[in-house]
Amino acid sequence: MLFDMNNLHAAITSLLTPVIAILIASVAFAVLExxxxxxxxxxxxxxxxxxxSDAVIKTARHRLERADLLARIPPMLGLMATIIPLGPGLAALGQxxxxxxxxxxxxxFDATVLGLIAGIAGLVIGKLRRRWYEDVLESLES
Structure with a gap:
């Protein structure tokens, strides 16, 4: 067999700590952003x-990309950190x-909340910035 299921399980379980650390950093980044x-x-x-207008477009693109990443990645990581501990938890219940x-x-649940907090912040910031930059670009064109 190419891989052992116990090794796979151990590798996936070891991802929980770094994923939670990234989620905490994402919430801190959301506050900063x-x-x-x-x-x-x-x-x-x-x-x-x-x-x-070229400088505005460049700045807007950079800042919107950051907000978009913040809106998308932490919720996915929150889902990962939700699922990872449930396997061992259900196994423990069976024992x-x-x-x-x-x-x-x-x-x-804590991991889910962290991912959603950061994701919601990224979504709101991105939506507001899009509106702001569109207004700025419209005023530059006129």
């Missing part, structure tokens, strides 16, 4: 209206250890 967006709304858009299942479910 929210602060940048607030500053951009209060001060940056005025400066953009005085810039060349008569409901406390381990309870811990696995708690970890799974």
């Amino acid at each position: 929210s602060g940048i967006a607030i500053g951009e709304r209060l001060f940056g858009l005025r400066q953009m209206r005085q810039s060349a 008569g250890n409901p406390a381990q299942l309870a811990q696995a479910v708690t970890t799974a």
Whole structure:
């Protein structure tokens, strides 16, 4: 056999800690990105209206890509971190250890929430920025 299922299970289980670390970093990045967006709304858009449209397009593209990644990747990682602990938790339940299942479910739900927080922030920031940049570009064209 090319691979052993126990090794595969161990490898997948070992992904939980890095995925949760990335989720925590994603929430921190979402908070940072929210602060940048607030500053951009209060001060940056005025400066953009005085810039060349090529510079605005380049800046907009870069910032929208960051928001789009934030909106898409953390929810997927949250799903991964939801599913990974449920396998061992269900196995523990089969062995008569409901406390381990309870811990696995708690970890799974916490990971889901982290992914959704970061994803929602990315979605909102992206939608707002698209509207802001369209307004700036329209004012530059006129």
